[in-house]
Amino acid sequence: MVIVKSLVWFALGIAGGFVAAHLVNKDPRGQEVLAQLDSRIGEFTDRMSDAYHQQETRLSEIIDDAKGVAAAAVDKTADAVGDAAATATKAVSSSD
Secondary structure, eight states: OHHHHHHHHHHHHHHHHHHHHHHHHHSHHHHHHHHHHHHHHHHHHHHHHHHHHHHHHHHHHHHHHHHHHHHHHHHHHHHHHHHHHHHHHHHHHHHO
């Protein structure tokens, strides 16, 4: 019952918003206000988009740096294991 009541109020709110926007849009001053609102919303979304892309670029650079560090660590570890294996092989063959 509560859900139905909430949905009814929600639907009435949407319908009321459409009616109010239609009435405001008929008045030249209302059109100007709506145009300013639209402009501000456009500026906001542009700024958010720019900020998102800047953050995405920063994160990509961090990930690329981390991949480079990880690759270098793997290479050094492989070299160390190879050196240890060579030393062990040399030690075993010289003790025979």
